[in-house]
Amino acid sequence: xxxxxxxxxxxxxxxxxxxxxxxxxxxxxxxxxxxxxxxxxxxxxxxxxxxxxxxxxxxxxxxxxxxxxxxxxxxxxxxxxxxxxxxxxxxxxxxxxxxxxxxxxxxxxxxxxxxxxxxxxxxxxxxxxxxx
Numbered sequence: 001x002x003x004x005x006x007x008x009x010x011x012x013x014x015x016x017x018x019x020x021x022x023x024x025x026x027x028x029x030x031x032x033x034x035x036x037x038x039x040x041x042x043x044x045x046x047x048x049x050x051x052x053x054x055x056x057x058x059x060x061x062x063x064x065x066x067x068x069x070x071x072x073x074x075x076x077x078x079x080x081x082x083x084x085x086x087x088x089x090x091x092x093x094x095x096x097x098x099x100x101x102x103x104x105x106x107x108x109x110x111x112x113x114x115x116x117x118x119x120x121x122x123x124x125x126x127x128x129x130x131x132x
Contacts, residue, residue, distance in 0.1 A: 023068025026051055027113035030125045031055055036062065037116075045095045049088055053113075054096060060106030063093045068115040077114035078128060086132035087108065 002047040028038050040054040053064035064081065065085070067077030081089075093108050109124040 018071070019065070019068055021116075023113075023115040024066045025055060026067040026068075026115050026123055026125050026129075027064065031062075031064065034127070036099055043096065045092055047089060048095060049092050051092050051096065052088070054127045056104075057105055057109070059104050061097070061104050062095070062111050063096065064111045064113060065089055066113045066115065068071060068117065071118040073114055077116060077128065078112055081112050081131060086114055108125065 005086060012132060028041070035057070037056040039056055041052065043051045043054055045051075046095070051063050052066040053062075055062040055064060065081055067080045069075070069077045089110050093110065095130065097103050097108065109130050111127060111129050112131050114126045114128070116126075
């Protein structure tokens with residue numbers, strides 16, 4: 001029996017958005033600690049999609065996908081970046097380059113930051129470079 005109400009959906013969506021924003025904040029902190037410069041957050045390419053973080057790492061442009069999960073979630077955040085998602089990110093990177101003057105000398109890299117929020121203790125932030 002489904003006991004949820006229609007009004008529960010907006011609350012769940014707000015909680016999911018807050019969780020995602022928190023994960024992105026942690027990802028930005030991690031990236032800047034490693035010397036990267038964040039150029040833009042949540043860059044939208046119309047209906048094509050969104051890049052969570054666009055950053056500069058030396059002379060390379062980095063398109064960064066952030067996945068945040070609570071501990072005990074069904075899948076690890078890194079597993080959420082499927083080949084289909086990787087292709088979409090490459091397409092979004094191309095769109096960014098078209099709108100922002102082309103590729104930098106260091107090229108483009110796609111990274112993923114996975115954030116796991118345990119029930120207790122500090123979040124676990126994992127940065128994987130060059131996934132696609």
